[in-house]
Amino acid sequence: TEDVPRHCTWFSELQTASGELHLETISISKCLLLVSSWVIIVFPLLQGSFGVLDIENLKRAIEEVKQVILDLPEQSEKQKDAVVKLIHLRLKLQELKDPDEDEPNIQILLEHRFYKEKSKSVKQFCDKCSTIIWGLLQTWYTCTGCYYRCHSKCLNQIAKPCVRSKVSHQSEFELNICPEVGLDRQDYRCAECRQPISLRAVPSEARKCDYTGQYYCSNCHWNDVAVIPARVIHNWDFEACKVCRYSMRYLTLMMSRPVLKLKEINPFLFNYVEELVEIRKLRQDILLMKPYFITCKEAMEARLLLQLQDRQHFVENDEMYSLQDLIDIATGRLSCALTEIHTTFAKHIKLDCERCQAKGFVCELCKEGDVLFPFDSHTSVCQDCSAVFHRDCYYDNSTTCPRCPRLSMRKQSQSAPTNPD
Ligand SMILES: [Zn+2]
Ligand SMILES: [Zn+2]
Ligand SMILES: [Zn+2]
Ligand SMILES: [Zn+2]
Numbered sequence: 001t002e003d004v005p006r007h008c009t010w011f012s013e014l015q016t017a018s019g020e021l022h023l024e025t026i027s028i029s030k031c032l033l034l035v036s037s038w039v040i041i042v043f044p045l046l047q048g049s050f051g052v053l054d055i056e057n058l059k060r061a062i063e064e065v066k067q068v069i070l071d072l073p074e075q076s077e078k079q080k081d082a083v084v085k086l087i088h089l090r091l092k093l094q095e096l097k098d099p100d101e102d103e104p105n106i107q108i109l110l111e112h113r114f115y116k117e118k119s120k121s122v123k124q125f126c127d128k129c130s131t132i133i134w135g136l137l138q139t140w141y142t143c144t145g146c147y148y149r150c151h152s153k154c155l156n157q158i159a160k161p162c163v164r165s166k167v168s169h170q171s172e173f174e175l176n177i178c179p180e181v182g183l184d185r186q187d188y189r190c191a192e193c194r195q196p197i198s199l200r201a202v203p204s205e206a207r208k209c210d211y212t213g214q215y216y217c218s219n220c221h222w223n224d225v226a227v228i229p230a231r232v233i234h235n236w237d238f239e240a241c242k243v244c245r246y247s248m249r250y251l252t253l254m255m256s257r258p259v260l261k262l263k264e265i266n267p268f269l270f271n272y273v274e275e276l277v278e279i280r281k282l283r284q285d286i287l288l289m290k291p292y293f294i295t296c297k298e299a300m301e302a303r304l305l306l307q308l309q310d311r312q313h314f315v316e317n318d319e320m321y322s323l324q325d326l327i328d329i330a331t332g333r334l335s336c337a338l339t340e341i342h343t344t345f346a347k348h349i350k351l352d353c354e355r356c357q358a359k360g361f362v363c364e365l366c367k368e369g370d371v372l373f374p375f376d377s378h379t380s381v382c383q384d385c386s387a388v389f390h391r392d393c394y395y396d397n398s399t400t401c402p403r404c405p406r407l408s409m410r411k412q413s414q415s416a417p418t419n420p421d
């Protein structure tokens with residue numbers, strides 16, 4: 001029995017060595033240790049039946065050790081030893097059963113797409129039963145849509161459909177701050193699995209999810225924390241709050257989706273948060289630069305617009321924000337990144353590229369000064385013909401744009417019927 005602690009470390013090595021350490025690579029001395037512990041651990045458990053160690057006997061032994069673990073005091077040394085015994089027994093059973101044969105690689109269930117995990121070394125928790133997944137001993141699955149992880153034995157108990165389907169169909173955030181209705185309205189049951197709960201933890205603890213405002217049992221709510229979109233939008237508050245597992249998965253999947261139209265949800269935010277005004281200006285400029293890039297071969301070859309590929313919506317509009325955008329605005333990260341991109345873009349158009357430079361404007365109102373671009377500061381752009389002027393010149397002459405009539409004259413002469421001869 002004094003071998004047991006050594007097995008403990010050996011076992012945790014196996015679990016954490018990122019898959020490189022396999023059973024085959026265990027040294028001879030460790031094998032001997034294992035074999036000797038079999039004699040000590042398994043045989044007495046079989047209560048005298050010294051027969052062949054077949055699957056039935058092992059299963060019986062596993063059940064007995066399980067009972068022993070339940071009977072022993074929590075966290076006691078003896079209980080820990082028994083857990084190690086259980087692990088060894090299951091390991092042996094796994095070898096005999098070769099479970100890779102009888103478990104399918106893909107299982108579709110309530111719109112989840114569960115793939116069987118190959119990794120033996122990770123130590124994670126099952127999203128269904130919230131106990132540990134022993135990669136070495138147990139078959140487990142991950143949903144490729146929502147990253148729900150669970151034991152193969154727990155698959156059948158999953159009640160909630162894949163959150164990914166909700167993301168694609170609905171694509172909205174709850175924008176009321178913690179819309180609580182009360183435990184009584186939930187019938188004193190977990191909002192997800194319907195297990196009875198109460199705030200006095202009888203029969204089991206009720207945990208509030210700050211995103212849905214509902215209460216959950218400790219299996220469905222692990223005290224994960226997340227930034228809550230409603231708190232950001234209404235209070236510019238980025239403090240992470242406790243959420244249930246389901247909300248956690250949903251918020252993670254929605255994180256980078258540009259679904260927040262700030263100026264509609266809370267237009268006042270721009271009055272209070274300076275950084276937002278700065279970002280809006282940068283985004284507007286980038287949209288003004290975009291036409292240069294999509295007509296410039298060099299810019300296409302340099303893949304300049306791809307610098308924004310992580311935030312594709314910045315190339316499309318200047319009003320939609322993702323939750324990640326807002327978090328990055330609050331930390332200052334977005335301002336840094338966007339200013340850098342803005343500088344690179346402006347440098348291409350105004351300095352590096354002759355083709356783009358040639359598309360600059362001379363202010364036709366004063367006919368003086370440098371070549372102007374629509375994204376330069378202190379300029380104004382004609383809404384109709386996109387000509388660029390000094391802002392001061394434009395406001396002094398706000399009645400007419402000199403370019404518009406010229407353009408329409410040219411258009412008229414072009415569309416005039418030509419003599420067939
Ligand atoms: Zn489980
Ligand atoms: Zn899923
Ligand atoms: Zn529950
Ligand atoms: Zn160019």
Ligand SMILES: [Zn+2]
Nearest residue numbers: 363366390393
């Ligand atoms: Zn001017």
Ligand SMILES: [Zn+2]
Nearest residue numbers: 382385401404
């Ligand atoms: Zn004009």
